[in-house]
Amino acid sequence: MKLCKVFIALSAVLLAAGGANGQDHRITARELVAQIQKQVGVEWHKDTVDTFKAGNPDTAVTGVAVTMMATMDVLQQASAKGLNFVITHEPTFYAHLDTPEGVPQEDPVWAEKRAFIEKHNLVVWRFHDHWHMRNPDGIEAGNVHALGWEKFQRPDNQYLFVIPETTLKRLAQEVAEKLGSRVVRVVGDPGMKVTKVGFSPGAAGSATEIHALEQDDVQVLMVGETREWETVEYAADAVAEGRKKALIVIGHIPSEQMGMEECARWLKGFVKDVPVEFVPAQQPFWLAAEKK
DSSP states (O other): HHHHHHHHHHHHHHHHHHHHHHTTOOOOOHHHHHHHHHHHHHHOOOSSSSSEEETTTSSSSSSEEEEEHHHHHHHHHHHHHHHOOOEEOSSSSSTSSSSOOOTTTTTTHHHHHHHHHHHHHEEEOOHHHHHHHSOOOOOHHHHHHHHHHHEEETTTTTEEEEEEEEEEHHHHEEEEEEOOOOOOESSTTOOEEEEEEEEOSSSSOHHHHHHHHHHTOOOEEESSSIIIIIIIHHHHHHHHTTTOOOOOOOHHHHHHHHHHHHHHHHHHHHOOOSSSSEOOOOOOOTTTTTTO
């Protein structure tokens, strides 16, 4: 009997020691981010939007949902799948710093979204700046893989491509199909023959976009979104002047979506203790002529 009691006591001590050594410890969101910071391959900047946006960072992670944008639809899917740590590329609360400009936090849409996150014990963290800083850019790498353009990418500039000759219309159709965008808008002559393409995913801004269109080695610039009275007007004027230029507007989400699918693949290489799943965000636009 005494030996039995000693064995039980010793077992309890060993189990406690195992827990203290972290054998039974479930990784927290904060600890997983620390792993990402070590693995990303670039110096981590203090001045960054890559921070926690909602939830408790010390929450134990049950699963990771990687997405382009933490929309309500994505949050609902993640919660239903038991993926409580959401890694998003773009803002959750409608502005670059996740503080809506001119919108109070008691706004009903804002409030309901935050309440859903809190109710379902979700944690949201943004992974934008440092994923773009990688070489190659993580978003661009995912797009290149999805398009199958690896052999067309310029060795001196990862955002420039020399593709087999095609027409502007066929190029737009290929991009729409491979990047999953049902609403692609195009400025330029549909029949224009093109080989030199620039791809600026997301929203780089008119200064960057117009400078790209100025270059002789860019006939077509593909972007996620842009202001219509800046880059779009510039491209339209270039076409009206008889210049062989064109602009393809893919939509912000589909222009970077494949880059976050690439991120999910990358995370699976070193995150082994919890499931990692890519949860795509839906492009919000639809064509008025299409059947819903």
